[in-house]
Amino acid sequence: MTPLNIALVGNPNCGKTALFNLLTGSRQKVANYAGATVERKEGWFTTPAGRSVRLLDLPGAYSLNATSPDEAVTHDVCAGTYRGEAAPDLLVCVADATNLRLHLRFVLEMRSLGRPVVLALNMIDAAQRNGMEIDLPRLQAELGMPVVPTVGIRRNGARDLLARLDGVPPPVPTPVPPGTDLHAMVRQILADCVTHATPLSDRMEERLDRWVLHPVWGPVILLVLLFLMFQAVFAWAQPLMDGIDAGMGLLGEQVGRLMPDGVLRSLIVDGVIAGAGSVVTFLPQILILFAWILALEESGYLPRAAFLLDRLMSVAGLSGRSFIPLLSSFACAVPGIMATRTIQNPRDRLVTILVAPLMTCSARLPIYTLLIGAFIPHRNVAGFMNLQGLVLFGLYALGIISALVVARIMRWRNPDRREATLLMELPAYRLPNPRDLALGLWERARIFLMRVGTTIVSLTVLLWGLSSFPKPPAGAVGPAIDWSLAGRIGHIMLPVFAPLGFNWQICVALIPGLAAREVAVGALATVYSLGSGADTDQAALQLGGMLPTHWSLPTALSLLAWYVYAPQCVATLAVIRRETGSWRVVALTAGYLFGLAYAAAFLTYHIARML
Amino acid sequence: MHAPQWLQALVAATLVAACAAYWLGRLFPRLGQAGWQATAGLLRRIHAPQALIRPAQARARPRPKGGCGGCSGCADKDCGPKT
Numbered sequence: 001m002t003p004l005n006i007a008l009v010g011n012p013n014c015g016k017t018a019l020f021n022l023l024t025g026s027r028q029k030v031a032n033y034a035g036a037t038v039e040r041k042e043g044w045f046t047t048p049a050g051r052s053v054r055l056l057d058l059p060g061a062y063s064l065n066a067t068s069p070d071e072a073v074t075h076d077v078c079a080g081t082y083r084g085e086a087a088p089d090l091l092v093c094v095a096d097a098t099n100l101r102l103h104l105r106f107v108l109e110m111r112s113l114g115r116p117v118v119l120a121l122n123m124i125d126a127a128q129r130n131g132m133e134i135d136l137p138r139l140q141a142e143l144g145m146p147v148v149p150t151v152g153i154r155r156n157g158a159r160d161l162l163a164r165l166d167g168v169p170p171p172v173p174t175p176v177p178p179g180t181d182l183h184a185m186v187r188q189i190l191a192d193c194v195t196h197a198t199p200l201s202d203r204m205e206e207r208l209d210r211w212v213l214h215p216v217w218g219p220v221i222l223l224v225l226l227f228l229m230f231q232a233v234f235a236w237a238q239p240l241m242d243g244i245d246a247g248m249g250l251l252g253e254q255v256g257r258l259m260p261d262g263v264l265r266s267l268i269v270d271g272v273i274a275g276a277g278s279v280v281t282f283l284p285q286i287l288i289l290f291a292w293i294l295a296l297e298e299s300g301y302l303p304r305a306a307f308l309l310d311r312l313m314s315v316a317g318l319s320g321r322s323f324i325p326l327l328s329s330f331a332c333a334v335p336g337i338m339a340t341r342t343i344q345n346p347r348d349r350l351v352t353i354l355v356a357p358l359m360t361c362s363a364r365l366p367i368y369t370l371l372i373g374a375f376i377p378h379r380n381v382a383g384f385m386n387l388q389g390l391v392l393f394g395l396y397a398l399g400i401i402s403a404l405v406v407a408r409i410m411r412w413r414n415p416d417r418r419e420a421t422l423l424m425e426l427p428a429y430r431l432p433n434p435r436d437l438a439l440g441l442w443e444r445a446r447i448f449l450m451r452v453g454t455t456i457v458s459l460t461v462l463l464w465g466l467s468s469f470p471k472p473p474a475g476a477v478g479p480a481i482d483w484s485l486a487g488r489i490g491h492i493m494l495p496v497f498a499p500l501g502f503n504w505q506i507c508v509a510l511i512p513g514l515a516a517r518e519v520a521v522g523a524l525a526t527v528y529s530l531g532s533g534a535d536t537d538q539a540a541l542q543l544g545g546m547l548p549t550h551w552s553l554p555t556a557l558s559l560l561a562w563y564v565y566a567p568q569c570v571a572t573l574a575v576i577r578r579e580t581g582s583w584r585v586v587a588l589t590a591g592y593l594f595g596l597a598y599a600a601a602f603l604t605y606h607i608a609r610m611l
Numbered sequence: 612m613h614a615p616q617w618l619q620a621l622v623a624a625t626l627v628a629a630c631a632a633y634w635l636g637r638l639f640p641r642l643g644q645a646g647w648q649a650t651a652g653l654l655r656r657i658h659a660p661q662a663l664i665r666p667a668q669a670r671a672r673p674r675p676k677g678g679c680g681g682c683s684g685c686a687d688k689d690c691g692p693k694t
Contacts, residue, residue, distance in 0.1 A: 260615055260616075260619070262615070262616050262619040262620075263616075263619050263620050263623045264619035264620075264622050264623045265619070267623045267626065267627075454633075457630075458630040458633050458634060459630075459634075461626055461627055461630040462627065462630050462631060462634065464627075465623075465627040515634075
């Protein structure tokens, strides 16, 4: 039997991807559609009756009347007109059962494609919890297509869908007559098929939104939440960080004691343990930051934050649609830049891509917290505000403000009279599910540790090699590292960076930092460990304690300013190239960011010296 | 040089070379694929177990330019805008 070719389609936020992952598991392939930067996700699975199915997860679309590249791809693939793509045998349209008023309109549009359609009513469990009763047979009759309930996040949540796929193929539904008022039709269907009492949660939601979306109190609440988030990053993480620090110190000591003196011992202790260990120490802070972000996301608050910031962003020449890509950039700029595909206006999209690197990504956090912990006193301001948390908040705010200013300048230079109205769906409030939060944090921890184990360890091993050889000639004075290749490179770079207050060790650390920001911490640990001599295994892991004896406060502040602006890792520049198709944009991004970083670090250093 | 020191140097050099090869493969994917092809060929010639040959062959195949194209900082599965 030939494999069944199914396309999964629906509005954004309908749980389509969760259903796709549930059906296909790890049997997926990710690529791009030919001639577009739109992501193509394809997977395979077998139905209970043994039928092979090829499943295509199409980009979310609010309508088949495409207004963005994503929606255009969805329309063309569904219609069977996308070059190089086989027409689907069956369309599985996924709709959020808790929000049929929005999603059913798209389902009605699907009827005009002339292909068999099955409606998967997703999140049916949430709809039932909200007191909704959906008459499935009646809905099926009124829509003219089979309707199956699904729960994309539950193990057997696609059982009914799989059974339907093994059944008689559905007929092609009759198209909706042209000119029909789809909204009126949706209202009629809902009146006939759905009954629910206004749940208590709806009334509470309205009350909450009166405050959360208030033009004055809304931004205040947002600021308070962000402020608390950054305070928590310092206040809650310290005991865990101390524990990891002590563990790494113990590991370094034991390995140093067990291994005979020699290059391998130096590689393991000064390279791997000192380098990678100094980065792992920051895992608790990263997890605390992500716990907050995940909780805000799960609670349904983040789209409301986008709505609140729409006006502010429009002053800067951006639309509220830029908020989600920019927010994603706080985790990593790569998915943030890819998320700009949902921005319809090409100018807005380009500006968002150009300023996304200014959002402080999670990889900068180890550097910030290292320098803040080492140079900013641990004390309270005004009796309750942790000064270190305040400085961290200030660094994030500086990145955001700079992004808005840069976007404003770009708008002034290249005005676009077209206005993109922000139209978005506000999801229902819900209490973050502890299990989902735990899974999300586990995933972040896994990603971080994988990155340490691959990218960071490999770079610190390379840096150890460059920092250990060649050995100093006989009779040489000074630390051996000064004679190494890394030392020489650092000294060659010094004239460029000395005006910023950087020493050669910082110059050396900047290079591997281009591959992964947080490697700069490991690189500093390795370089200082090797430079300090063989008896400082423990000192190598207490970089924070060592730095104040080697650097001045202006140098530390200058390095912080550098990292606020300096271009992020090479992967960010690579994805900019991929998304824009232009080396010119990459050069512009790297150029303006390096320029800003140099200027900011220079000013910070010299002003701090004068104070 | 004492034997243990010589061994240490060899192991350390191998580790550094492996890390250098890893980064060359990431920065220059075609070079990396050629390297893995050569490795897979060598493993076949010496009749190495399939468990070693298969991963080398898989890495020798060009990867589709999907997702972020190289950043290991995200889970790759969920990289990109949520649909």
